[in-house]
Amino acid sequence: MAHDSLYAAPPSLADTEPEAGRLAGLRGALGSWDAAIVAALVVAVLLAGLSVPNFATGRNAQFLLLDLVPLALLALPMTLIVITGEIDLSVASMVGLCSTLMGQLWLSSGLSLELICVLVVLLGAALGAVNGLFVTGFGLPSLAVTIGTLALYRGLSFVVLGDQAVADFPASWTAAAVQTLPGTSIPAAVVPVLLLAVVFGIVLHATPVGRALYAMGNNDEAATFAGVSVPRTKFWLFVVSGAVCGLVGVFWTLRYASARGDNATGLELTVVTAVLLGGVSIFGGRGGLLGVVAGVLLLGVLRNALQLADVDANALTIVTGTLLIVSVVLPNAVADVRARLHRRRQRARLTAS
Amino acid sequence: MSPGAPGAESAPLLELDGVTKSFGAVAALRGVHLALHPGEAHALVGENGAGKSTLVKTLAGAHAPDSGRMTLDGRPLQLRGPADARAAGIAVIYQEPTLFPDLTVAENIFMGRQPLRGLRRIDTRAMNRDAERLFERLGVRIDPARPARGLSIADQQLVEIAKALSFDARVLIMDEPTAALSGVEVERLFAVARSLCERGAAVLFISHRFDEVFDLCQRITVLRDGAWVSSDRTADLTVDEVVRRMVGREVSSLYPKQDAPLRDTLLEVRGLSRAGVFSDVSFSVRGGEIVALAGLVGAGRSEVARAVFGVDRYDTGEVRVAGRVLPPGNPGKAIAAGMALVPEDRRQQGLVMELSVERNATLARRRALSRLGLLLGGAERAEARRWTRRLQVKTARLAAPVATLSGGNQQKVVLAKWLATEPRILIIDEPTRGIDVGTKAEVHRLLSELAGEGLAILMISSELPEVLGMADRVLVMHEGRVVRELPRGEADETSVMYAATGQGATA
Numbered sequence: 085m086a087h088d089s090l091y092a093a094p095p096s097l098a099d100t101e102p103e104a105g106r107l108a109g110l111r112g113a114l115g116s117w118d119a120a121i122v123a124a125l126v127v128a129v130l131l132a133g134l135s136v137p138n139f140a141t142g143r144n145a146q147f148l149l150l151d152l153v154p155l156a157l158l159a160l161p162m163t164l165i166v167i168t169g170e171i172d173l174s175v176a177s178m179v180g181l182c183s184t185l186m187g188q189l190w191l192s193s194g195l196s197l198e199l200i201c202v203l204v205v206l207l208g209a210a211l212g213a214v215n216g217l218f219v220t221g222f223g224l225p226s227l228a229v230t231i232g233t234l235a236l237y238r239g240l241s242f243v244v245l246g247d248q249a250v251a252d253f254p255a256s257w258t259a260a261a262v263q264t265l266p267g268t269s270i271p272a273a274v275v276p277v278l279l280l281a282v283v284f285g286i287v288l289h290a291t292p293v294g295r296a297l298y299a300m301g302n303n304d305e306a307a308t309f310a311g312v313s314v315p316r317t318k319f320w321l322f323v324v325s326g327a328v329c330g331l332v333g334v335f336w337t338l339r340y341a342s343a344r345g346d347n348a349t350g351l352e353l354t355v356v357t358a359v360l361l362g363g364v365s366i367f368g369g370r371g372g373l374l375g376v377v378a379g380v381l382l383l384g385v386l387r388n389a390l391q392l393a394d395v396d397a398n399a400l401t402i403v404t405g406t407l408l409i410v411s412v413v414l415p416n417a418v419a420d421v422r423a424r425l426h427r428r429r430q431r432a433r434l435t436a437s
Numbered sequence: 438m439s440p441g442a443p444g445a446e447s448a449p450l451l452e453l454d455g456v457t458k459s460f461g462a463v464a465a466l467r468g469v470h471l472a473l474h475p476g477e478a479h480a481l482v483g484e485n486g487a488g489k490s491t492l493v494k495t496l497a498g499a500h501a502p503d504s505g506r507m508t509l510d511g512r513p514l515q516l517r518g519p520a521d522a523r524a525a526g527i528a529v530i531y532q533e534p535t536l537f538p539d540l541t542v543a544e545n546i547f548m549g550r551q552p553l554r555g556l557r558r559i560d561t562r563a564m565n566r567d568a569e570r571l572f573e574r575l576g577v578r579i580d581p582a583r584p585a586r587g588l589s590i591a592d593q594q595l596v597e598i599a600k601a602l603s604f605d606a607r608v609l610i611m612d613e614p615t616a617a618l619s620g621v622e623v624e625r626l627f628a629v630a631r632s633l634c635e636r637g638a639a640v641l642f643i644s645h646r647f648d649e650v651f652d653l654c655q656r657i658t659v660l661r662d663g664a665w666v667s668s669d670r671t672a673d674l675t676v677d678e679v680v681r682r683m684v685g686r687e688v689s690s691l692y693p694k695q696d697a698p699l700r701d702t703l704l705e706v707r708g709l710s711r712a713g714v715f716s717d718v719s720f721s722v723r724g725g726e727i728v729a730l731a732g733l734v735g736a737g738r739s740e741v742a743r744a745v746f747g748v749d750r751y752d753t754g755e756v757r758v759a760g761r762v763l764p765p766g767n768p769g770k771a772i773a774a775g776m777a778l779v780p781e782d783r784r785q786q787g788l789v790m791e792l793s794v795e796r797n798a799t800l801a802r803r804r805a806l807s808r809l810g811l812l813l814g815g816a817e818r819a820e821a822r823r824w825t826r827r828l829q830v831k832t833a834r835l836a837a838p839v840a841t842l843s844g845g846n847q848q849k850v851v852l853a854k855w856l857a858t859e860p861r862i863l864i865i866d867e868p869t870r871g872i873d874v875g876t877k878a879e880v881h882r883l884l885s886e887l888a889g890e891g892l893a894i895l896m897i898s899s900e901l902p903e904v905l906g907m908a909d910r911v912l913v914m915h916e917g918r919v920v921r922e923l924p925r926g927e928a929d930e931t932s933v934m935y936a937a938t939g940q941g942a943t944a
Contacts, residue, residue: 292803311769
């Protein structure tokens with residue numbers, strides 16, 4: 085279909101507004117959040133390396149990265165979910181439940197460990213599907229739904245194993261979980277994490293699905309009008325989140341050679357903090373995966389350095405909580421200024437009703 | 438004084454003289470006169486956008502007039518906010534009152550001024566008794582102790598009126614109160630309004646239903662395009678005369694629909710119904726044709742468009758695109774079938790304001806532009822550049838958030854977004870709302886050209902000149918039904934307005 089004749093249309097009387105430049109400047113400031121986090125990461129690594137004994141050792145690097153694997157994996161689907169304006173607070177409980185299910189299956193089913201791992205990932209997906217169903221099928225707020233399943237799944241994981249732990253996994257498997265790449269102190273588990281991060285990054289930033297995620301996070305009505313199936317997309321995000329929790333449950337169980345009901349308790353707080361620290365807006369619609377990777381690394385380095393410096397666990401929680409608040413407040417302060425400018429412009433343009 | 442008595446000219450209770458109000462460049466009220474006399478019901482009529490709502494908001498204290506004089510009892514009246522209007526004895530009853538659903542009727546009436554007893558506790562008994570008295574004065578029976586939830590809209594309005602009485606309101610403004618009422622309820626509301634008039638109150642009644650206007654009101658004021666046209670005694674007017682005054686203006690040469698050869702039927706809607714919203718809507722649009730869906734705000738036009746496109750569901754009926762049935766409730770399928778909808782609310786439905794011009798322009802094309810499932814920046818940028826150039830969107834950068842553009846340019850981005858899908862059927866809801874004159878002309882020229890290229894266009898517009906200038910056929914909707922179908926030759930302001938207000942035979 086040709087619209088060439090439109091080239092001849094008279095020039096528009098309308099013009100861009102003078103505020104455009106200023107708004108774009110503030111946008112730029114927000115966009116540089118990524119750069120700020122990367123800078124903070126570099127500073128944190130340098131400071132820790134210089135001042136914390138044993139931080140800059142290969143052995144510590146191995147443990148730091150191993151500790152980061154669950155956090156990094158869970159942050160991937162969480163990023164996508166938060167960008168659509170939802171949240172999944174049940175991730176740590178799903179990891180715990182998947183871990184105990186793995187223990188129980190190993191204890192009593194007689195299935196091979198390979199098959200059990202696959203089953204656990206599928207069970208995780210099913211747990212996520214329950215979240216997704218409540219959020220999209222019944223239209224409930226994900227915050228409320230996943231707080232509910234946070235408690236429910238954690239409770240169920242104690243039903244599955246009680247307060248016992250299953251620890252007699254084959255040594256070859258538990259050793260594989262912490263194995264390093266030959267000739268380095270980098271854990272082999274980092275490789276699949278990186279691959280998954282690349283996949284999630286591509287989905288978010290270079291596919292039609294990714295475009296739809298940003299659109300629905302900003303304005304789900306406009307997204308619907310553009311042909312995006314908002315509920316269906318969100319449902320599958322929760323399923324993916326559950327499946328990743330299954331994967332983390334397997335890794336956690338093997339790494340610590342222990343399936344217990346309290347595995348990964350409280351991890352959801354760290355995951356959400358890492359995602360928000362990475363520049364994703366809690367209100368949805370904004371943020372990127374590179375920033376989240378930097379946020380995960382920064383949080384991991386901070387926690388590791390503080391642990392090495394013998395700071396107690398309570399202080400760690402305080403640090404995490406403070407970072408969470410800061411990463412919500414700071415971008416909002418900027419957005420606030422922007423909104424005020426925007427409103428001033430709107431007032432001048434209100435049309436008659 | 439007896440209402441409507443010949444020659445009786447009481448001093449006006451509330452008077453407006455030369456009131457103007459502009460929003461930016463748009464003049465919503467241009468020198469409006471209005472004199473409300475005690476004991477009289479006064480009708481305010483006009484097309485969509487004539488300025489009725491702005492006038493109501495001015496009287497309610499929500500808008501301050503730019504210039505002009507308001508007097509109450511001969512004394513200058515200045516309203517700095519809704520509280521001032523209430524203190525001056527002006528009360529507004531809206532079409533759909535907003536009561537607190539979980540509070541009782543009496544609590545709603547006395548919100549913020551509940552009678553108190555010792556220790557500042559609320560005296561519920563006194564409150565219910567006072568509410569009861571108010572309802573007695575109105576001659577209606579509503580239990581003051583029941584929660585507001587579950588009251589019919591008619592009863593909710595009566596609660597609002599009781600609230601107004603409790604403030605000793607002398608000026609009662611009713612903004613389309615009958616739109617959602619049944620015949621019996623309208624009668625009861627009118628009985629209440631008449632009894633208030635007998636007690637010396639002044640009533641301003643806004644309605645599109647002429648039978649009601651002529652039944653209730655002693656005077657009629659007509660507004661057109663924000664300007665005062667006339668105020669006359671009802672006895673001196675006919676329905677025809679009022680309609681003529683509402684629309685009386687020239688069809689501007691701004692609207693140049695060129696003749697295009699008609700092709701096959703592309704969009705066919707049969708018996709589309711949705712309970713309480715629209716019923717039995719049938720029409721078809723051929724390639725090369727622009728069909729306008731005219732009617733008053735609230736007639737169900739946008740709702741039909743949304744249902745056809747699949748954003749909303751419908752109860753019965755079917756939609757066919759080029760002869761093939763379109764599955765309901767799935768905009769993605771509608772887009773794939775070659776349908777595009779430029780929605781009514783640009784900011785909320787048409788665009789994602791926070792995203793860039795480029796992302797908005799290509800959002801509906803995101804799948805088509807991807808290669809092997811990957812969507813790389815270059816393809817979107819090229820597509821966005823192509824369409825923003827063709828539509829001459831003025832923007833500094835394609836990466837700029839679309840919120841930074843002017844209204845006219847935003848509308849062009851919405852058009853670009855949908856034309857980029859290369860649709861066969863274009864549904865366009867209020868194509869030129871809130872955009873400047875120059876861009877308007879461009880949009881009209883564009884629609885005409887698209888029809889020339891064989892698109893089937895369904896246009897919803899509340900601007901009569903636009904409807905009459907652009908449409909090959911006009912379908913007029915009234916209260917959820919298509920009541921008239923007018924070919925270009927027969928459609929004029931009077932015939933469309935007549936049908937839109939529910940006058941005359943149904944088609």
